[in-house]
Amino acid sequence: MSVESNYQVAKELYAQYGIDTDAVLEKLSEIPVSVHCWQIDDLTGFEDFNAKLSGGLAATGNAGGKPKSVPEYFENLTKALKLIPGKKKVAAHAIYLDNGGVNNIDRNAIEPKHFTHWVEYAKEMGIGLDFNPTYFNHAKAEDGFTLSSYDEGIRQFWVEHGKRCRKIGEYFGKEMGQVCYTNHWIPDGYKDITVDKMGPREVLIRSLDEIFAEKIDPAYNVDSVESKLFGLGSEAYVTGSHEFYTNYVANRKNCIICLDAGHYHPTEVISAKLSSYLVFGQEIMLHVSRPMRWDSDHVTILDDETMAIMEEIARYDAFDKVHIGLDFFDASIDRIAATAIGGRTAKKAILKALLQPTAELQKAEHEGNLTKRLALLEEVKGLPFGLVWAKYCEMCGCEQDSWIRRYE
Known part of the structure; x- marks a missing residue:
């Protein structure tokens, strides 16, 4: 047949x-999924193709096919995106810049001109763009603290990076004619027993206030802040916890919350949290992942939690409030296929939720x-x-x- x-x-x-399945398919065609750029190359980026991850991040596995050049990277990304049906965005990271052959462009000096290649690519592919500052994999992040650092030089370096990333997000939004969601995640925290948990959070509030001080039209850029329970090297304490960012967003109203499916206790799920934000009219950025053991970032599959997340959004028809992005990296399997599987799964889960x-x-x-x-x-x-x-x-x-x- x-x-x-x-x-x-x-x-x-x-x-x-x-x-009405016809109406469901029409609805699905309007819902974008933001595909993360970093599965294609294990979050290496374009600063250094031999870079090693830091800040509690790890891409495990040694499958072949990892791109060794920028053209090869975009060729592989294109192959993956063509396997994901429907409306899409790509979430780029600050380390995926075009430095024009100048190797000393530091994170506090990046500008929209270093990301014109993403705009050109997105227009060619007919997709939207989101953005992420890169507050890790850098000499000024080696002590485990960035925006909550007591070292004023380090703190100001990362504050400037955050400000510049917002301008790049604004540039993306203007060029693409749709909102760019710029998501801020920091690796800050302590490995062992922490005596002063409030101090770094007071510093983080000051840093975020400075980053978000400039008003940017939300038609172009909306910022989100992403919490985490722990990371490698921050097992005892993470400055940017779920409770911290929930309160920051509610009190400051200058950004939205980002909920990552892998950033909580093993039995704690973000599907149960969505309605508590939506009932107050809040927007939410999602990072849909699969935490097999804590934040292990496995490729998204059609499991119970992925379905529960999409069902919650569909039941409140909140696709205008909840922005669906992906975040996983698996170097043990083909990276193009991993990107495609995760993206297709997210679309399938949305469809299945709409068909209730x-x-x-x-x-x-x-x-x-x-x-x-x-x-x-x-x-x-x-x-x-x-x-x-x-x-x-x-x-x-x-x-x-x-x-x-x-x-x-």
Whole structure:
């Protein structure tokens, strides 16, 4: 049977539950997923192709195919993006700059002109852009502190980096005609018992206030701050914790929160947190990852938590408030395939969430009919979601599964 005939069967089956698959596909086509640039090369960047990760970061594995030049990097990224159907953005990091052959451009001196190659690439690919300052892999981050450092020279260096990254985000937003989300994550913390936990946080507040002091039109750039429970070398204390950033965002209102699926206790999930931000009208940036053991950043798959995240967004129709980005790196498998698998999975999870009879489920719950709620949730799991996915891939001119044969 053809993709179309299979889709018509699925369409009729979903219609029995009041689900309009045509409307769902139209909705899905408007929801972007921000694909992180760093899976392609293990977060090495363009400053130094032999750079080693620091700040509690690690890309494990030694699979072949890691790009050895900027042209090869973009060739591989293009291959991955073409395997992900629908609307997309790419989240670039500050270390992926074009230094024009000048090797001494430091992080506190980067400008929009060093990232014109990303704008040109994004326009050619018909995608949007997000951005990330790189507060790690640098001599001024080796003691484990950046924006919360007591060393004023180091602190000011990173404050300037943050300010310049916001201007690059603004540049991306203006050039692409859509909001760039500039996400700030720092590795700051202590490896062992910490006596003064408040002091570094007071410094971090001052640094963030300075970085965000200049008003930038939110039509071009919106900043987010990303928390973490711990990292290698900061097992005892992390300055930018979840509680810290939640309070900073609520009190300052100059940025939004970023929730990373791998940055919490093993049994703590971000799907349970979303409604507590949305009920107050807050925007949220997501980093969708798969923490097999803590923040291990495995490639996103269609697991329970990924589905729960997308279901929460879909049930409140909050795709305008929650911005979906990916964040994982696995060097044990082909990096192009890893990027594609994670991106396709995110799209599949959104589609599957949209294919639920949300209004009927909520009605049953509000009426106290919990039997119907559970029965209906379980019955729709058996509907042929894969046939709708195949139709979506065809609509987008994207391969459904034939691409897998290239890895046989």
